[in-house]
Amino acid sequence: MNSVDKIAHIDLDKCDRCVTCVRVCPVEAIALEKTEGAAAPAVDDQRCLACAICATRCPEQAISMIERAEPLYFGVDPSQADQAEIERICRAAHMYPDQIICYCRRTSAREVAAAILMGHRTPEAVSRATGVRSGCGVLCITSVLRLLKAAGVQLEKAPGYQWYGKYLTIWDLSPEILKKYPEYCLEEDLTAMNQVFPKGE
Amino acid sequence: MESRALQPAPARASYYNIGPDQLGMRAADLPGLTSVRISELFPSRYSAVSGDGSDGFRREIRRRTLETLNGINLEKAQPGDTVNILTSHHGFSIHGGEAYVEMIKTIHDEVERRSGATDIRLRAGVGLRFRETEEYIAKFGLKDFFHGQAKGIAPVDRGIPIETAIGTLFGIKEAYNARWIIHAHNNDIRELHYHRQMGRLFKPFAMSYATIETRSSYHQSMGPRAANLLPRMIYESDFVQKKFLCSCMLQVGPAGVMGVDASENLVTQDREFARLNLEWYGKVVTLLSAIREAILIIDYPGPIPYTTAGGVLFGNFLNANVDEFDLRKPFTAFTRYTDMLYPGANPLVKGQFPPPNPSIKALILNYCSKGYPSTFFAQQIPTFIVGAQADLFANDEQNALFMDYAVRIEHLSKAVDFARKFARTENVLLFDGATGGFNVSHSLAEEMRRLAPEISRLVDDELMPLWLKQRGMESLVA
Numbered sequence A: 001m002n003s004v005d006k007i008a009h010i011d012l013d014k015c016d017r018c019v020t021c022v023r024v025c026p027v028e029a030i031a032l033e034k035t036e037g038a039a040a041p042a043v044d045d046q047r048c049l050a051c052a053i054c055a056t057r058c059p060e061q062a063i064s065m066i067e068r069a070e071p072l073y074f075g076v077d078p079s080q081a082d083q084a085e086i087e088r089i090c091r092a093a094h095m096y097p098d099q100i101i102c103y104c105r106r107t108s109a110r111e112v113a114a115a116i117l118m119g120h121r122t123p124e125a126v127s128r129a130t131g132v133r134s135g136c137g138v139l140c141i142t143s144v145l146r147l148l149k150a151a152g153v154q155l156e157k158a159p160g161y162q163w164y165g166k167y168l169t170i171w172d173l174s175p176e177i178l179k180k181y182p183e184y185c186l187e188e189d190l191t192a193m194n195q196v197f198p199k200g201e
Numbered sequence B: 001m002e003s004r005a006l007q008p009a010p011a012r013a014s015y016y017n018i019g020p021d022q023l024g025m026r027a028a029d030l031p032g033l034t035s036v037r038i039s040e041l042f043p044s045r046y047s048a049v050s051g052d053g054s055d056g057f058r059r060e061i062r063r064r065t066l067e068t069l070n071g072i073n074l075e076k077a078q079p080g081d082t083v084n085i086l087t088s089h090h091g092f093s094i095h096g097g098e099a100y101v102e103m104i105k106t107i108h109d110e111v112e113r114r115s116g117a118t119d120i121r122l123r124a125g126v127g128l129r130f131r132e133t134e135e136y137i138a139k140f141g142l143k144d145f146f147h148g149q150a151k152g153i154a155p156v157d158r159g160i161p162i163e164t165a166i167g168t169l170f171g172i173k174e175a176y177n178a179r180w181i182i183h184a185h186n187n188d189i190r191e192l193h194y195h196r197q198m199g200r201l202f203k204p205f206a207m208s209y210a211t212i213e214t215r216s217s218y219h220q221s222m223g224p225r226a227a228n229l230l231p232r233m234i235y236e237s238d239f240v241q242k243k244f245l246c247s248c249m250l251q252v253g254p255a256g257v258m259g260v261d262a263s264e265n266l267v268t269q270d271r272e273f274a275r276l277n278l279e280w281y282g283k284v285v286t287l288l289s290a291i292r293e294a295i296l297i298i299d300y301p302g303p304i305p306y307t308t309a310g311g312v313l314f315g316n317f318l319n320a321n322v323d324e325f326d327l328r329k330p331f332t333a334f335t336r337y338t339d340m341l342y343p344g345a346n347p348l349v350k351g352q353f354p355p356p357n358p359s360i361k362a363l364i365l366n367y368c369s370k371g372y373p374s375t376f377f378a379q380q381i382p383t384f385i386v387g388a389q390a391d392l393f394a395n396d397e398q399n400a401l402f403m404d405y406a407v408r409i410e411h412l413s414k415a416v417d418f419a420r421k422f423a424r425t426e427n428v429l430l431f432d433g434a435t436g437g438f439n440v441s442h443s444l445a446e447e448m449r450r451l452a453p454e455i456s457r458l459v460d461d462e463l464m465p466l467w468l469k470q471r472g473m474e475s476l477v478a
Helices: A020-024 A053-057 A083-092 A109-117 A123-130 A141-150 A175-180 A186-196 B053-069 B089-096 B098-115 B132-139 B200-206 B212-221 B226-236 B266-290 B314-318 B336-340 B375-380 B388-394 B412-423 B442-470
Strands: A002-010 A030-034 A039-043 A063-074 A100-102 B033-037 B082-088 B119-125 B150-152 B159-164 B167-172 B180-186 B244-253 B256-263 B294-299 B360-367 B383-386 B406-409 B428-431 B437-441
Touching (some): A020 A030, A020 A053, A053 A063, A083 A141, A100 A141, A100 B336, A109 A123, A123 A141, A141 B212, A175 A186, A186 B226, B033 B442, B053 B244, B053 B256, B082 B089, B082 B098, B089 B098, B089 B119, B089 B180, B089 B244, B098 B119, B098 B180, B098 B244, B119 B132, B132 B150, B159 B226, B167 B212, B180 B200, B200 B212, B200 B226, B200 B266, B212 B226, B212 B336, B244 B266, B256 B266, B266 B314, B294 B412, B360 B388, B360 B412, B383 B388, B383 B412, B388 B406, B406 B412, B437 B442
Parallel strands (some): B082 B119, B119 B150, B294 B428, B360 B383, B383 B406
Antiparallel strands (some): A030 A039, B159 B167, B244 B256, B428 B437
8 A cells, every 4th residue: 555644735814716726636635615605625635645736836835735644545456356357458558567657656557457447437536546646747647548548438628627638649640640750760669669568459 | 187076056945955954065075076077078169158257148148149039030929919938947957047047038128129019928837846937937036027927837737739730739728828939948958868869949849838648648658759749740730830939049068058049940940959969969978878887976956867967967877878869779778668667676578678877886866856756766776865865755746665765874975985885986976067067086087088089089980970860961060
């Protein structure tokens, strides 16, 4: 299991309710809650994985990372999912089950595929389950989307700015494009990628 | 020609660094160090921009920026038009950022003077440290200079779809929310392992001006060389072409800031700079590949792979056992494609990846930024991390497992002593941002001077013709 010992804390005296934090959170840990009077953003302590993306995008610098009273544990046990199906999903996404997807937490494709099979059907749900996307929040989104697509999950766009559902892979490039820009080694890289990653289905 | 260590880049107060008061000592203050200047190793017909002090240097950058902008039709912008000057974090750190900032200010002033447009905004993109350019905006007083219209932008901000010849990619909405954009960038060789000197000047269109899917496509889904098609496609999209006023590059070489160059055609400009970069950096990068063993000390206010020595990066040394300019080689020791296939010490796929440069015998982190996924480095290289720097990494959201692989030592001098015994070498090289040369141990200085003439011949006679030919360029400009 992985764990985090920090959590986002919103200073509501500084917060101007712009909801940037709600829109950028990769695990949907922040939502508007109506307490007394106007709605204000509140952090769900069972969801926040302390990536600090909200803290570093808040225009009012109203969010800080503070110590949790108790660590929050998270993670999936891939052995509890159908191994053959994990293999199939990863292969369809041109991945090995044991390859790294999230460089920050070193989350594997196997963990993400298992989480999808366990019913986590959006990038945010997968992130809450595995921790993927809760470091830099940038580099691994296409791998998550590719695995969800390979598992047959239909996605449109995130509720906020987290992702838009459209991306490109080298396997998507048309034969015309592969030939049109030889200076970018497109055909050579397709060959190289097929040598080091599974070829898909 | 022994000389004392060069002045390292100053410590920087930042959300991403330990406080200057927590930094026990700078590596350049270690006993037994000397320096080797680039000009001494590889005499060049080019010289870095100099000026009489800081004011003189800025005046010279302004003069050169005005001179090159003379050739640009800035009058395409009209009074009442909005103009976004697009910038990226790295420019603000090149040799202290003074030159980049002066170039940006001059662009602003000249656009305003010649076009009559007054709504000119600064948009400053980032890598993976989303507050970084906000810190630079504050440091250089750019909010006031741009009348409040200076803003840091990040890849998790609101996106805008950009239809390209290969499909939909995404830019950051606030980068493009103007009638005109000016691409204010630099040619620094920097992450050669990613751009491979093909499309270097385009890269921000798929990085610091882009949202996460496009950046992730580049790093995980397109292939190590082919990824460089993405920024080119964005630049060539109708969406960008209708807004593109010009590009303006801070010219940088290993010896320092070389000048400023503006263009209305980024394709042409990129080719010109590919040639220049091969000439300016080819020998320095190749020299790194010839060093047989060294202990590296990181002592610079940037993330590990982006720390600099002699104007090139730790990342360049990490990959120096492969000629990264040679386009025949798909995989270098470190890109995000190789990182993906290293769940542990060994790759999942055998025989496809060169190892990280085996000449790096130990890595000592005295001072560097958090906010860049770096576990791969500590997994692959014996890594020692000094004092408070270890606390910074232990609490880094992007390096959850880094300290599982690194050893904490309280004092830099003790870390160096231990690394020398462990690595059995006296060669020490500092990645400390010193301008114009390398800070090194005497033994390594001697080795670099001994190697330089043969490296110079190798590049001139064998490698340069190959690199140029691969890029459709037959010869150097006379």
